[in-house]
Amino acid sequence: MSSIRQEGKDTIIFVTKEDHETPSSAEFVEEDPNDPYEEQGLILPSGEINWNCPCLGGMASGPCGTEFKEAFSCFHYSKEEVKGSDCLEQFRTMQECLQRYPELYPKEDDAPSSQTSEESASEEPSGANAAAGFEKDSDPTRPNSESSAES
Amino acid sequence: VVHMDVRGNKVKLDDDTEISYDKCLIATGGVPRNLQVIERAGEEVMKRTTLFRKIEDFKSLDKVSRNMKSITIIGGGFLGSELACALGRRSSESELEVIQMFPEKGNMGKVLPEYLSNWTTENVKKEGVKVITEALVKTVSYKDDKLEIKLKDGRLVKTDHIVAAVGLEPNVDLAKSAGLEVDSDFGGYRVNAELQARSNIWVAGDAACFYDIRLGRRRVEHHDHAVVSGRLAGENMTGASKPYWHQSMFWSDLGPDVGYEAIGIVDSSLPTVGVFAKATAKDTPKAATEESGTGIRSESETEDTASSAVASTTPAPPVDHKEKYGKGVIFYLRDKVVVGIILWNVFNRMPIARKIIKDGEEHADLNEVAKLFNIHED
Numbered sequence: 001m002s003s004i005r006q007e008g009k010d011t012i013i014f015v016t017k018e019d020h021e022t023p024s025s026a027e028f029v030e031e032d033p034n035d036p037y038e039e040q041g042l043i044l045p046s047g048e049i050n051w052n053c054p055c056l057g058g059m060a061s062g063p064c065g066t067e068f069k070e071a072f073s074c075f076h077y078s079k080e081e082v083k084g085s086d087c088l089e090q091f092r093t094m095q096e097c098l099q100r101y102p103e104l105y106p107k108e109d110d111a112p113s114s115q116t117s118e119e120s121a122s123e124e125p126s127g128a129n130a131a132a133g134f135e136k137d138s139d140p141t142r143p144n145s146e147s148s149a150e151s
Numbered sequence: 152v153v154h155m156d157v158r159g160n161k162v163k164l165d166d167d168t169e170i171s172y173d174k175c176l177i178a179t180g181g182v183p184r185n186l187q188v189i190e191r192a193g194e195e196v197m198k199r200t201t202l203f204r205k206i207e208d209f210k211s212l213d214k215v216s217r218n219m220k221s222i223t224i225i226g227g228g229f230l231g232s233e234l235a236c237a238l239g240r241r242s243s244e245s246e247l248e249v250i251q252m253f254p255e256k257g258n259m260g261k262v263l264p265e266y267l268s269n270w271t272t273e274n275v276k277k278e279g280v281k282v283i284t285e286a287l288v289k290t291v292s293y294k295d296d297k298l299e300i301k302l303k304d305g306r307l308v309k310t311d312h313i314v315a316a317v318g319l320e321p322n323v324d325l326a327k328s329a330g331l332e333v334d335s336d337f338g339g340y341r342v343n344a345e346l347q348a349r350s351n352i353w354v355a356g357d358a359a360c361f362y363d364i365r366l367g368r369r370r371v372e373h374h375d376h377a378v379v380s381g382r383l384a385g386e387n388m389t390g391a392s393k394p395y396w397h398q399s400m401f402w403s404d405l406g407p408d409v410g411y412e413a414i415g416i417v418d419s420s421l422p423t424v425g426v427f428a429k430a431t432a433k434d435t436p437k438a439a440t441e442e443s444g445t446g447i448r449s450e451s452e453t454e455d456t457a458s459s460a461v462a463s464t465t466p467a468p469p470v471d472h473k474e475k476y477g478k479g480v481i482f483y484l485r486d487k488v489v490v491g492i493i494l495w496n497v498f499n500r501m502p503i504a505r506k507i508i509k510d511g512e513e514h515a516d517l518n519e520v521a522k523l524f525n526i527h528e529d
Contacts, residue, residue: 010422012427013426013427014428014429024523026522
């Protein structure tokens with residue numbers, strides 16, 4: 001049973017797990033897929049890759065932005081059975097670039113952990129797993145095929 | 152830059168160099184505020200005071216604090232409270248006494264509703280901090296190798312070093328020469344919803360008082376806002392004409408029981424509705440300590456593991472020991488519309504919060520909205 005208490009202008013409600021199990025009756029405004037202002041996902045309505053997607057963790061900018069875009073585009077459009085197997089060259093070039101800037105692209109075990117890293121637009125990119133992680137976001141129906149090229 | 156010639160599209164540096172531009176972004180941030188009483192207190196006091204803002208301040212405080220017996224932090228907001236907790240932890244291993252004082256009734260008093268601010272204050276104390284609430288500093292003097300802080304109500308606090316974390320003064324030095332408007336309510340350069348001040352001039356970050364088309368005119372001093380507004384200004388400087396739309400968020404961690412993420416306007420003067428997960432018999436202290444930093448812990452557990460009991464110098468405000476604000480969501484309302492949300496020890500749900508703010512709808516029952524956050528799950 002939930003309990004509710006008022007302290008001046010502030011309302012305090014305590015709820016049990018059971019209280020919150022029934023589906024919510026809250027209503028929301030329908031999302032407009034063509035909202036020009038809304039942060040779009042990884043793929044734009046035109047089918048192109050949205051390089052400003054926060055899910056890319058800023059990898060499309062900076063000193064290795066070009067290398068990243070080439071590797072990621074190749075991977076994304078790859079029709080090979082092992083997706084991205086035709087992109088080894090681009091991934092290698094990208095890795096070489098990332099290694100030249102260790103302060104910008106720390107390796108996984110150096111990366112600071114942050115509970116909000118998925119959310120904040122300022123997320124520090126961790127180069128090594130970047131591409132594999134992004135494919136997860138953009139294509140949830142595919143099995144999580146870790147690209148071995150970049151590790 | 153010491154002078155801006157807006158019509159001539161150029162700026163002048165302090166060595167008289169002139170730089171011309173097509174577009175200019177002002178991101179001058181701000182400087183830490185000081186307390187007048189400290190500025191008037193003389194050299195010996197100023198020498199022992201840190202205005203805490205930059206990395207250098209942190210580094211020098213880090214060194215200085217290892218040689219001190221007592222440090223006093225003046226300020227009860229994000230910076231002051233996080234710093235107090237960090238130093239408080241250190242105090243359990245050393246002789247360091249950590250005192251935090253501020254005019255509000257509790258930590259984060261301007262952000263959290265009173266009941267939650269009180270609970271947070273108790274947690275800050277558990278981190279080893281001596282918290283002095285409702286403290287207004289009257290004078291500071293240097294006597295017998297100690298700093299003496301005298302409060303308006305007569306209380307006297309002796310300490311070795313003061314850290315002032317009392318807010319930010321936005322830097323609007325160029326306003327005069329550039330003919331830029333300064334906002335009298337929030338401070339900072341007044342800009343429109345696209346962050347533009349005047350032709351060819353944009354402002355982003357702490358110094359920008361901008362028009363948020365959803366929440367109204369504001370000035371935001373958080374890290375994510377700096378990222379979001381900088382990016383937006385850049386897009387608009389290259390022709391995008393996008394208004395401030397993507398709400399930035401912020402977060403704070405104060406010890407093992409208080410960690411939150413927030414979005415929108417979270418002002419404690421607004422009416423709030425807080426929905427919290429009720430502690431159950433299954434939430435054992437052992438289970439709670441195995442979870443990383445979230446979850447509800449029994450009082451006895453935290454008392455055992457906390458640093459040796461530090462008595463506060465004022466009587467503790469009444470805390471309802473039955474209720475623990477372990478996990479929940481707090482809605483801030485303005486004219487019945489949710490304008491701000493705090494996710495209290497509940498993580499990775501920010502997109503839902505963002506959607507609620509963006510919709511700007513009146514919800515009859517906020518408990519129903521709270522269900523969407525699944526506060527009982529991790």
